[in-house]
Amino acid sequence: MIKIVRALLVGTLMSLWAVAAQAALTIEINQGVEGAVPIAVVPFGSSSPQALPQDVSAIIAADLQRSGRFAPLPANDLLSRPTEAAQVNFRDWRVLGVDSLVIGNIEPTGPDSYNIRFQVFDVLRGGQLIGYTVPATRAQLRRVAHQIADQIYEALTGERGAFNTKIAYVTTRGSGKVKQYELQIADSDGYGPSTVVRTKQPLMSPTWAPDASRIAYVSFEKRRAEIYMQDLRTGSRSKLASFSGINGAPSWSPDGTRLALTLSRDGNPEIYILRVADGSLTRLTQSPSIDTEPTWSPDGQSIVFTSDRGGGPQLYQVSAGGGQAQRLTFEGNYNASPDYSADGKRLSMVHRDGNGNYRIAVYELDTRMLRVVSEGRLDESPSLAPNGRMVIYAASDARGVLATSSVDGRAGQRLTFQEGAVREPAWSPFLPK
Numbered sequence: 001m002i003k004i005v006r007a008l009l010v011g012t013l014m015s016l017w018a019v020a021a022q023a024a025l026t027i028e029i030n031q032g033v034e035g036a037v038p039i040a041v042v043p044f045g046s047s048s049p050q051a052l053p054q055d056v057s058a059i060i061a062a063d064l065q066r067s068g069r070f071a072p073l074p075a076n077d078l079l080s081r082p083t084e085a086a087q088v089n090f091r092d093w094r095v096l097g098v099d100s101l102v103i104g105n106i107e108p109t110g111p112d113s114y115n116i117r118f119q120v121f122d123v124l125r126g127g128q129l130i131g132y133t134v135p136a137t138r139a140q141l142r143r144v145a146h147q148i149a150d151q152i153y154e155a156l157t158g159e160r161g162a163f164n165t166k167i168a169y170v171t172t173r174g175s176g177k178v179k180q181y182e183l184q185i186a187d188s189d190g191y192g193p194s195t196v197v198r199t200k201q202p203l204m205s206p207t208w209a210p211d212a213s214r215i216a217y218v219s220f221e222k223r224r225a226e227i228y229m230q231d232l233r234t235g236s237r238s239k240l241a242s243f244s245g246i247n248g249a250p251s252w253s254p255d256g257t258r259l260a261l262t263l264s265r266d267g268n269p270e271i272y273i274l275r276v277a278d279g280s281l282t283r284l285t286q287s288p289s290i291d292t293e294p295t296w297s298p299d300g301q302s303i304v305f306t307s308d309r310g311g312g313p314q315l316y317q318v319s320a321g322g323g324q325a326q327r328l329t330f331e332g333n334y335n336a337s338p339d340y341s342a343d344g345k346r347l348s349m350v351h352r353d354g355n356g357n358y359r360i361a362v363y364e365l366d367t368r369m370l371r372v373v374s375e376g377r378l379d380e381s382p383s384l385a386p387n388g389r390m391v392i393y394a395a396s397d398a399r400g401v402l403a404t405s406s407v408d409g410r411a412g413q414r415l416t417f418q419e420g421a422v423r424e425p426a427w428s429p430f431l432p433k
Contacts, residue, residue: 035410036071037099037156039064043075044104044118045083052106054141056116056148060102062189063149063163066404067389068411070156073098085119090126098123100156112138120152130155142191162385163188166428167392168196168206168215169402172421183217185232188385188427190415196230197237205249206426209256215426216240216250216259227261229276241274249293253300253320260284260294260303271305273320284322293337296320298344304328306336315349315363329363331370337381341388342429346407348382348391360393362407373409383427392425 041061046052064070079092083105093101104118119131130151136144143164150161165188173180181203186193197203201220208215216229227241227250241247245264252259259274263281271284271294285291289309296303297317304317310327313336318325329335334352341347344365351361351372360374360382378396385391388407395403395414400421405412415422 036065036069038073038097039070039100039102039156040073040078040093040096040098041102042078042081042083042104044106044116045081046106046108048106048108048114052114052141053138054145056106056141056145057102057104059142059145059189060149060152063146063161064153066163066189066411066413067153067161068406068408069153069389085121085128088121090121090123093123100129102152109135114138114141116141116144116148118148118152120155142187146187146189159389160387160430162387162389162427162430165386165431166212167383167402168208168426168428169422170203170206170424183215183230185215196232197228204424206424207250207252208426208428209252210254210429211256212428212431214256216252218248218250227259240276240279251294251296251303253296254298255300260296260305262292262294271303271318282322284318284320285325287325291316295338295340295347297340298342304338304340304347306338315347329370334358335361335363335370339382339384339391341384342386343388346384346388348384348393348407350380350382358396360391360405362391362409371407371409373405373407374403374412376403379403381424383425385427386430390427392427394423394425 041057044057061072065072082088082103101121101123107115109115114136115133116136117133120129122129134144146164149163153161166185167188168185171182171184181199182195183197183203183206184193184195199221204218206215206217213233214229214231216227218225219228225247226239227247228237229240230237241261243263243265246262246269249262250259257276261272261274262269263272269290269292271291273282287309289307291305291307293306294303300320302317302319304315306313307316312333315328315335315338316325317328332351335349337350339348346365347363349361349363350358352358358378359372359376360379361370361372363370376396380394382391382393390404390406392402392404395401400423402415402422402425
């Protein structure tokens with residue numbers, strides 16, 4: 001019963017969090033990428049007399065490797081380092097078993113501005129696939145590198161890349177009775193963290209609005225759970241829910257006008273819909289059980305949530321207009337914390353296996369196949385990338401860390417701070433161009 005309550009009622013994770021995290025997240029590749037496509041990303045050339053503030057080609061290679069779809073050739077194994085199409089000898093790259101080749105050049109156009117030219121080649125056919133020149137300021141180099149990686153990923157897979165996105169997460173600072181909680185945002189690879197909210201009381205359940213301009217989250221800064229909304233453009237903050245009892249697990253509707261959330265204002269945890277503009281409420285579930293952790297379907301027509309109405313935590317689906325809830329999951333006696341993929345094809349969740357381990361699983365809605373993609377003992381809080389190909393989650397460890405896995409479970413990484421704990425990850429939608 002303790003584990004059920006831990007998963008279903010908000011606020012209970014906080015007591016286990018330890019010391020603070022101040023540095024950027026560090027990525028450690030901890031799982032092989034068998035079957036990944038071999039690719040060479042040659043260090044980009046430059047006529048700049050000064051060293052560039054960012055290694056653009058290294059960022060691109062790291063992005064492609066993190067996806068689990070590509071295996072970049074180590075720099076020491078490169079037979080040549082072309083920066084122009086005329087310098088490419090396709091026979092050399094075929095000898096190395098490379099399928100695709102990326103080359104580029106960075107030219108200064110001012111004191112703090114550049115043109116980044118890159119080309120992608122099909123080595124087997126000996127022809128160019130794409131080639132662009134992208135302007136960037138000094139401060140934009142890292143973001144543009146992620147954008148280029150997205151273009152390369154899409155050209156080679158036919159799917160949109162999700163490297164130029166953000167992650168939100170909660171960290172703690174301090175120890176014992178003196179703690180500081182921070183809601184932070186960073187690039188999808190953990191770089192460039194910034195603090196959105198800082199408080200001495202627990203924070204949890206961050207969730208992105210569909211335009212990535214706002215984040216809703218739960219705060220205990222007034223010694224009780226309340227739901228706030230932070231505008232990332234203006235820095236303004238507003239309180240959305242402060243009812244008696246539980247105010248938790250917010251989830252944005254696809255149109256950004258409503259939140260699904262868990263309230264116990266009527267005595268039992270139930271799923272409600274709150275209209276952000278006027279605060280009006282619509283109750284969706286009517287059950288003596290615990291109903292929590294709602295997530296919207298991408299078309300906005302239904303909501304999937306966790307309920308123990310069948311005797312143990314399982315996922316159920318209900319129309320956004322109300323009605324009878326239908327059970328979705330039947331494999332195992334514990335499935336919770338759902339998150340919908342943007343294409344509506346899959347759900348990520350926490351699944352308890354036969355050995356009692358709480359692991360991240362991906363459920364394919366068309367085939368009803370459930371695939372476990374993590375290997376921890378107590379993994380939690382899964383959040384899918386906006387292209388549906390990766391899932392980020394909080395991994396069990398001596399201290400809290402984040403981890404990612406491809407939805408097929410083939411590739412995985414851990415994202416850690418040099419010290420401290422980090423939990424409650426939420427992957428952003430695609431960012432506005």
